[in-house]
Amino acid sequence: MESPQRVQTLAESGLSLLPEEYIQPPDLRPNRSTDTTTFAATVPIVDLASSHGGPLPELRRACAEWGAFHVVNHGVPLRLLDAIRGAGLSFFAAPMAEKLRFACDPASPASEGYGSRMLAKDDGVLDWRDYFDHHTLPESRRNPSRWPGFVPSYRDIVVEYSNSMKELAQKLLHLISRSLDLPPSYIEEAVGEVYQNITISYYSPCPQPELALGLQAHSDMGTVTLLIQDDVGGLEVLKDGEWVIMQPLPDAIVVILADQMEIISNGEYRSAQHRAIVNSNRARLSVATFYDPSKARKIYPAPQLINEHRPAKYREVLYGDYVSSWYSKGPEGKRNIDALLIQ
Numbered sequence: 127m128e129s130p131q132r133v134q135t136l137a138e139s140g141l142s143l144l145p146e147e148y149i150q151p152p153d154l155r156p157n158r159s160t161d162t163t164t165f166a167a168t169v170p171i172v173d174l175a176s177s178h179g180g181p182l183p184e185l186r187r188a189c190a191e192w193g194a195f196h197v198v199n200h201g202v203p204l205r206l207l208d209a210i211r212g213a214g215l216s217f218f219a220a221p222m223a224e225k226l227r228f229a230c231d232p233a234s235p236a237s238e239g240y241g242s243r244m245l246a247k248d249d250g251v252l253d254w255r256d257y258f259d260h261h262t263l264p265e266s267r268r269n270p271s272r273w274p275g276f277v278p279s280y281r282d283i284v285v286e287y288s289n290s291m292k293e294l295a296q297k298l299l300h301l302i303s304r305s306l307d308l309p310p311s312y313i314e315e316a317v318g319e320v321y322q323n324i325t326i327s328y329y330s331p332c333p334q335p336e337l338a339l340g341l342q343a344h345s346d347m348g349t350v351t352l353l354i355q356d357d358v359g360g361l362e363v364l365k366d367g368e369w370v371i372m373q374p375l376p377d378a379i380v381v382i383l384a385d386q387m388e389i390i391s392n393g394e395y396r397s398a399q400h401r402a403i404v405n406s407n408r409a410r411l412s413v414a415t416f417y418d419p420s421k422a423r424k425i426y427p428a429p430q431l432i433n434e435h436r437p438a439k440y441r442e443v444l445y446g447d448y449v450s451s452w453y454s455k456g457p458e459g460k461r462n463i464d465a466l467l468i469q
């Protein structure tokens with residue numbers, strides 16, 4: 127399969143019109159009348175310093191009503207957040223020939239490396255995004271020789287960041303389990319061995335941002351995603367039918383609940399539909415760390431959360447089957463988890 131067109135190459139060629147493959151149909155474009163600035167809700171902020179190991183009422187509300195929130199006082203050193211953003215920027219600033227040495231295999235979904243398309247077979251509208259995906263956990267999947275060696279310390283930073291994000295994700299999963307009145311380790315055990323990927327996304331300036339999306343609306347397929355962004359802004363989350371910007375907070379980490387969390391919580395908590403919009407003058411960088419079950423894991427609603435008033439809402443699913451269906455159908459909002467609903 128031919129390598130896909132890199133968005134950065136297109137953007138740097140100085141075109142003034144957006145190529146047709148990137149033009150969204152009118153109902154999916156950003157800045158429509160529903161993107162009103164008058165919508166008052168802002169994404170919740172959860173302060174881990176106030177938890178003292180106990181449950182946080184604002185965490186429960188954020189998970190149930192939004193499926194996404196900012197976390198502050200998370201314990202991850204701020205220099206590490208800057209270091210991974212800096213490493214990513216250095217990669218994308220490098221000459222194309224250097225970057226292409228790390229190109230991912232365009233024929234296989236979720237292959238590691240430098241990529242531009244989320245789906246191997248994509249006949250839909252393309253995202254205005256390039257990315258670098260790293261396979262980071264379990265350690266047997268870690269192969270730093272596939273990560274850019276030409277950026278100083280890049281490989282060490284990714285390893286340190288991976289370990290730190292695993293620790294934070296586990297801390298959050300404990301708190302989330304407790305907030306559902308489950309034993310603290312319930313969700314961690316339900317998903318089993320952690321499969322972690324780290325994706326650095328780079329959104330080049332776009333000639334007609336009102337017609338494009340950096341990343342189409344989707345929910346993440348795994349358990350939980352931890353994301354950091356720069357000061358440009360562009361991540362939006364769907365709340366009560368409105369797209370709400372997740373304002374960049376310099377030291378915070380964005381937490382996005384993914385589909386397996388919605389299943390395990392029997393729908394008490396929701397996976398957040400989100401997307402990235404782009405702009406015409408500044409490139410934007412984000413780093414998303416995905417915490418997923420192994421493909422052999424069966425995921426089902428926690429029995430403690432099922433009773434006569436709240437029957438099981440989702441069918442059991444083998445996580446590997448869920449992933450295959452996601453890649454063959456594409457995200458299109460939340461249709462993959464909706465397919466598991468028990469009517």
Ligand SMILES: O=C(O)CCC(=O)C(=O)O
Nearest residue numbers: 325327341361402412414
């Ligand atoms: O770049 C962003 O802000 C969103 C990235 C994202 O949602 C993803 O990689 O799944």
Ligand SMILES: [Fe+2]
Nearest residue numbers: 344345346400
């Ligand atoms: Fe996402």
